[in-house]
Amino acid sequence: MTRETVSLGAFRFECGESIPELELAYESYGEFTGDNAVLVCHALTGSQHVARAGRSATDGSNGPSEALRGGMDQARAWWDDVVGAGKAIDTTERFVVCVNVPGSCYGSSGPASTDPETGEPYGTDFPAVTVADWTRAQRRLLDHLGVDRLKAVVGGSVGGMNALDWAKRYPEMVDRVVPVAAAARLDPQxxxxxxxxxxxxxxxxxxxxxxxxxxxxxxxxxxxxxxxxxxxxxxxxxxxxxxxxxxxxxxxxxxxxxxxxxxxxxxxxxxxxxxxxxxxxxxxxxxxxxxxxxxRAMDNYDLAAGCASETDALANFEGEVLVMSFTGDWHFTTEQSESLAEAFRTAGVDVAHHVVDSDHGHDAFLVEPENVGPPLRDFLDSGVAGRAVTDTEAETGPAFAPVHASLFGD
CATH class of the missing domain: 1.10.1740.110 (Rna Polymerase Sigma Factor; Chain: A)
Structure with missing residues (x-):
């Protein structure tokens, strides 16, 4: 595992304001072979520390920030049961990158960072941040790492919105997209x-x-x-x-x-x-x-922004998509996920919507790795062609339906 913070020069945010130096904290796992890169996008208060990968959160010469060193919950290996050697996102086969997004507090530029012009923390003088800014910053880092194409972008919650923005913003660069417990936009409630x-x-x-x-x-x-x-x-x-x-x-x-x-x-x-x-x-x-x-970045995100519709926003994406949702999730509902899947279908994109029967709520994507990992592995290996059961069999409730179209029919 590599843990680093890199400086990538000046960065102009969507709001029109700039900072003289964008710093991004990231972790990478596995070896890059040219066509095996997977970007994992963290949720709202998560960090770049997606997996332990055989090392503790405090070893290595590029140790974590003070916030991460003392952190708990999602800040510490928040998807360790999904990412790692032999796991769904297998780091023995794939080069996995997770980036702390701008605006956060785990090493990337944000309100708590020092403004080089004043020597003091930016505070609320830091520019307003959008999900598009996260995507553009991640692209900047991948360019720095020499990654010009992604096998997949995977994200949970607002990280799923981040993954969707990749399909919209850089469709030519991504083969597969996996928004987990996400939606095209947040509902008014x-x-x-x-x-x-x-x-x-x-x-x-x-x-x-x-x-x-x-x-x-x-x-x-x-x-x-x-x-x-x-x-x-x-x-x-x-x-x-x-x-x-x-x-x-x-x-x-x-x-x-x-x-x-x-x-x-x-x-x-x-x-x-x-x-x-x-x-x-x-x-x-x-x-x-x-x-x-x-x-605010999450609340503001709308996949259709600047386009005629969600379908129009996805029109240039030619890869494959796995949408995952959970029946007990009212933060991002299965109905919202099905609407998203339908937008991909209308755009002519090969898509599967995998619905997990769960009463854990939105946290299911974090606390049910046994339900997230198998369909995710199946999709990363074989795309939508990796369906192991038919739609009819999926509806009758087999022990495991690796990737099926949906509970809504297809």
């Missing part, structure tokens, strides 16, 4: 919740207009934002199964946020305790300004 989450950060007195570096950080606002986001990643069924309405144990903490006087009469519930725990861990590893920037 999720945009609304993201807006509330951002307000939780910007109304924290410690946010200070984004100029909090070196002082007290807006941890309470970021913690609340994470809790709102985390609820979007779970399903009703998974929350009922994990928590129900149970009260937390006697030793459970209740000091994460101020509480009202009546709180002493009512139980502190398991679900509250879980969200408080997740919030505490998150603020240890992520930057509040980055959360603002990245959620």
């Amino acid at each position: 999720c945009v609304a919740l993201d807006g509330v989450a951002r307000r939780a950060i910007t109304t924290d007195d410690d946010w200070n207009g984004g100029d909090y570096y070196g002082g007290k950080e807006p941890d309470d606002g970021l913690a609340l934002a994470r809790q709102i986001g985390h609820v979007m990643y779970l399903s009703k069924d998974s929350m009922e199964r994990k928590f129900g309405r149970r009260a937390a144990g006697r030793g459970a903490a209740r000091d994460d946020f101020p509480v009202d006087p009546a709180a002493g009469f009512f139980p502190y519930r398991d679900v509250e305790s879980y969200l408080d725990y997740q919030a505490r861990k998150f603020v240890e590893r992520f930057d509040a300004n980055s959360y603002l920037y990245l959620t």
Whole structure:
């Protein structure tokens, strides 16, 4: 595994603003043979550290940033059960690259980075970032690495939007695209919740207009934002199964946020305790300004932007596509994924929509590698021709349907 941060010169963002030096932190796995490169795009608060690949997160001469060194959750080998030797994205056969996107806080240029013109962190003076900027920056890095064609681009959640943008922006450079638990755009309900989450950060007195570096950080606002986001990643069924309405144990903490006087009469519930725990861990590893920037990039993304339709946006792509969705995911629904698959079909693109029956919610693409890995491996090896069962057999519920058209019919 190679872990590096490279400087790639000046970069102009879609918003029209520029920075004098774009730095991108990335990890690569396996050996490049000219036609075996796979780009993996991380989700909203993930990092370039997609797999351990036999090494810890702290070894090597190019060690991780302080944020990654202390990080938890997705920041540490977030798809280790999918990427690696002998796994679905097999690093003994493929050259795998994962890049921390601009605007994030794991080594790539973002609000917490130092502005060379002032010697201080950019803060909210950092340019607004879009998913298209992520794609263009990744292309810049791949050019630096000598990769002129990709066997596949794979991404989960907003990383799936990033993968879709590759099919739209650089169709001649990609053979296969795999958006997992993604969609052509975010629906209004999720945009609304993201807006509330951002307000939780910007109304924290410690946010200070984004100029909090070196002082007290807006941890309470970021913690609340994470809790709102985390609820979007779970399903009703998974929350009922994990928590129900149970009260937390006697030793459970209740000091994460101020509480009202009546709180002493009512139980502190398991679900509250879980969200408080997740919030505490998150603020240890992520930057509040980055959360603002990245959620806005996700909310703004629209595959059809600048085109007559989604089909028009995909008209120049001549490769193959595997769309993966999960039945319990209400953040990016199976219906949204089927609409995306239909846009590819209408554009004349060979596409398969693999639907996983799951009650884990949006997090399923991270916590169910046993359901993600097999169809992904099948598709990377053989494309849509790698279907091991017919559509009819898939609908009757075999133990495993490697890649089938959809539960909607085709």
